[in-house]
Amino acid sequence: MELKEAEEMEPVSPSGQYLNSSALSLSVLGVLESEIPIDDSQCFSLLKDIFLPINPRFSSIMVVDENGEKQWKRVEVKLRNHVKVPIFPSGLSPEAYDKYFDDYISEIGMELFPQSQPLWEVHIIKYPTSHAAGFLIFKLHHSLGDGFSLMGALLSCLQRADDPSVPLTFPSVNRFPSNKKDGNNSNIFSNMYKTFCVVSETVSDFCWSFVKSAWLQDDRTPIYSGDDGIEFRPVSVATTAFSLDQIKQIKTKVDATVNDVIAGIIFLGTRLYMQEMRQGSGEANSTTLVLLNTRAFRSYESVKDMVKPDAKSPWGNYFAFLHVSIPKLADDWSSNPLDFVVKARQIMNVKKNSLGAYLTGRLLEIVRKFRGPEAAARYIHSTLKNSSMTITNVIGPVEKMALNNHPCKGLYFVVTGAPQSLSVTIVSYMGKLRIAVVGEDGFIDSHKLKSSIENAFEMMLNDFFSPLKST
Structure with missing residues (x-):
């Protein structure tokens, strides 16, 4: 060259x-x-x-x-x-x-x-x-x-696709559910309690993430083998799509975010798959790495603006790993599958109040400074390898897109090269959430897992529309 x-x-x-x-x-x-x-x-x-x-x-x-x-x-x-x-x-x-x-x-x-x-x-x-x-x-x-x-x-x-002169638009982003506040939230005791919660949750979150990344592996299950060299093995990809409006209906019922609902659906579908493939694995200790966009401002800008030093949504890699325990499949789960969304909301609310991800980022910087970037890369490799799966999502446009007069019927993305047997990616497009299941070929049946996630979504919809259920 x-x-x-x-x-x-x-x-x-x-x-x-x-x-x-x-x-x-x-x-x-x-x-x-x-x-x-x-x-x-x-x-x-x-x-x-x-x-x-x-x-x-x-x-x-x-x-x-x-x-x-x-x-x-x-x-x-x-x-x-x-x-x-x-x-x-x-x-x-x-x-x-x-x-x-x-x-x-x-x-x-x-x-x-x-x-x-x-x-x-x-x-x-x-x-x-x-x-x-x-x-x-x-x-x-x-x-x-x-x-x-x-x-x-x-x-x-x-x-x-309908009018190239008009810019694409994107769904509104609300990362946090609306919290009802009372008049006492501003007093000194409330602030002290909040500070205590943040400190305790940060210490707990950071210590657990460190132990998980450095030593503690998940239980061996139908989605986690713990083998070396998984990143070099073939993968199988299966995709499905859910209505964003239906996701938002569930979101409103349980006072959660769209991301909470998606996580709950994937958690339940994954546990159903695990249980079907091996009895008892629905209660195994399994961890998901949820990728968090750490940008303060998360709407898309032109790339010309993204590469500026003072960009609100800068170009680059601005994400953090959140260790999230996959809720276990309790005996009575089928009577209220929406509990998985509630549990996902509770877990994510705790994570949002923690500075563990920030401290993990600082730890990587310390490792890079004193031991070099290769050592920091090995730490990230260990973080991925010790967890069962990764979930990441990206916001896509509301309108149909076209590339050189080729209308885009669908859109999805996958991440390869990670030392994990399973990852799930989500992207929104034209009112749909496209979910891609990427599994290690020969170890995970990606199509069966995709069907389990679809079944989980149907169960939650049935639970939502059931006249016998109350909020």
Whole structure:
């Protein structure tokens, strides 16, 4: 690769170094489902004129300078090295192409990026499956940015399908349920009690997270093997979609957030799957890592604004891991499945009052300063490996999008390269929540787990609409 004459060097952020190291290498695959067959005749011009100018990271490689520090170095991008168009057998049915598509997702998810070129690829699938007429897969290394950043970049390439001149809009974000306050909340005793709660919850949360990350593994279950090298094994992806309006109805009933409801559904569905696969595992000690966006301002800005030093929603990796124990499957769970949402709300409310995630971030900084970024990356690897699964979500647009006059029927993303057998990702789009279950192929039946999550949602809806139930 020939270097540009005017080379530009910029330090790699600490999180970028952690996520692209000998211990850890994560990738994000954003999947766009097209309503019509894909015409890729303008692919290279679109990448050159629209995608590459979005952010200098897309034209940079990660190098080590003379001081041993990692830097982003601008290079000349050879687009043909970044665009992949696989060839499948011709003339098959959409159902037959489902298998080829699933295998291809697993294959590119396992492949590591060559470090000699910018860390992104575009994969164009021209074969119709039972889900779409064609696919565009944007594969980007996690060191380029988190899901929020990469979604912002993706949206910079897309337009509203009905009117490209009108900007896309997004669902309103309310991270906390409305809390009823009484007139005594401002007195000194109340403030002292709140301070005590924050301190005690922070100490408990940080200590437990540290023990979990450093030593304590989850119980062996149908979703957790504890094996080494899971990040190098094939994966299987299954997706489903829920109505955002129905999620909000449940949210209102239990005075929770949308994220609480989603977590409760996934928790219950996962426990049902575990119990079906192995009796008694519904009561095992299992932990989820919930990824929290740590930006103070969480609405999307243009990427041009995101890369500014004083950006309200800055580009990069701004997230923290929250250790959350998956509620156990009690004997009477079927009489009130909404209890899983209530439990998820209670757990998350405690986490919101804790500074444990902040202290964990400071701990990583200390490890990086005194032992180097590779040691910090090993700590994150251990954090992931000792927990059963990860849940992460991203907000998508309300309106239908289009890319170069290709209407986008659906949208989802997956994260690969983590030392876990299971992850669940969620993205909202056109009033739906698209959930992707990514499981270790041969160990987790992703489609059966997806069905269990669907069953959990149906049970909660039935509980919600039951005339015999009261709030």
